[in-house]
Amino acid sequence: MLTDKQKELVESFGVIQEQMGLSPASARVNSLLTIVDSSELSFDEIKDALNLSKSATSNAINYLLSLNRIGYKTKPGERKRYFYSKLDQWKVSFKKDFLGLYNYTAMIDEIIKNRSNENQDFNNELKDLNEFMNYFISESINLIDNWKKK
Amino acid sequence: MLTDKQKELVESFGVIQEQMGLSPASARVNSLLTIVDSSELSFDEIKDALNLSKSATSNAINYLLSLNRIGYKTKPGERKRYFYSKLDQWKVSFKKDFLGLYNYTAMIDEIIKNRSNENQDFNNELKDLNEFMNYFISESINLIDNWKKK
DNA sequence: TTTTTAGTTCTGCAAGTGGAGAACTAAAAA
DNA sequence: TTTTTAGTTCTCCACTTGCAGAACTAAAAA
Incomplete structure (x- = not known):
């Protein structure tokens, strides 16, 4: 076989x-x-x-x-x-994985909200990371959706 | 605290x-x-x-x-x-993660090479997945590299 | 020199995982 | 009705993980 x-x-x-x-x-x-x-x-x-x-x-x-x-x-x-x-399911499951990352960014938003403004450098790092993550997730979903549109 | x-x-x-x-x-x-x-x-x-x-x-x-x-x-x-x-390391470690995915695509290439042409539909699914993966990895690395160039 | 500090490493255990093999089950075949 | 098929579920065990607490260590302080 x-x-x-x-x-x-x-x-x-x-x-x-x-x-x-x-x-x-x-x-x-x-x-x-x-x-x-x-x-x-x-x-x-x-x-x-x-x-x-x-x-x-x-x-x-x-x-x-x-x-x-x-x-x-x-x-x-x-x-x-x-x-x-079911290999052909990859688009569906990738998409689900990326959408799941929004839980992570929501969490980081909560963290930012609950930090003092004592350490603005670190606060800005958190914001930068989260901005990127949100951008990255939506771009990734676009890549998937636009892939060889069928 | x-x-x-x-x-x-x-x-x-x-x-x-x-x-x-x-x-x-x-x-x-x-x-x-x-x-x-x-x-x-x-x-x-x-x-x-x-x-x-x-x-x-x-x-x-x-x-x-x-x-x-x-x-x-x-x-x-x-x-x-x-x-x-070390939150500011995220770019470095994301990049490493994405580069690691090339192991996966290399594996899929090996699999494609070692399948008969009995089931071309599935072979094409494998090729399509791998094309997407390679494209996705390089696009993701571009997103990281171009993010707020500093 | 002895004691304290700032950890690291060792020992032992509780809980979780993964799989083998046996017992079980429900539907179909004989 | 009994047997076979096509699995599923149960029992048991080996192995791994993650942690607590104790013993240990190397440098610095007293």
Whole structure:
């Protein structure tokens, strides 16, 4: 199912995704579904390709489904589910991530409001950071929205 | 040293920074140094303001120093160190973060190279994502570099 | 020389995470 | 009705994290 090189890539891309917050098993599953040539894999194919237990496979799959990073389809007359990478969701999730940064800037605004004017240099640093953040968030969202408009 | 509102903010900004990868204690220390009116605090002031043990305080401070998120100064004739938030480093560390994303795009390039042409739709999704990522990274670095050139 | 200061490092524990394997379940097939 | 399929959930354990408190250390003060 995988070439030797692809097996290596599943691991190394897996590590990168671990660093991005996925658990080892979820990272491997997502990595596998990105790398494998087949357009979708069954539960057991995933389990066997990664040498995972059923519980680890089940939990990893359900976690990735909850994040909307993978999806599944069924085939007529079969009960099995076939999982695939929802890579095309990247715009949606990037956008969500950037919007989430507004929590950070709102927090900084609160902090600015509640600092004395004793140390104006630092107050100005906070304001500058926040101005940039707000600018950066809206620019990033523009970049996403204007990317190959479809 | 802190108003009641500021104490609250230390906690809530602390939580946000925990979500960004800092340990609870490091997050509180960094939060405190961002919120407190004094321009710098000693080891014991930090320890007492946050009700931390000496070890937790020491480890949190040294971790933040290693990340370059805080710094310290000394006062003539005193051995104590006074710690402050290095908020002005944000440009440097944002830039480093974005440059780090090139590892991700390099990985995706490797993946593309090692997939068959069986599923061109997915191959094109990978290419599209990577094109965007490369564009986004370079644009972001431009935004940082051009921000209020000083 | 002894004591104090300003921390650092070590020891031990409580809590959380991640995954294996077994037990379980609901629907479909035999 | 029994068995198989396609998972899910439960139990247990190994490993990691984060912190407190105690022991330690090196420089400075007394």
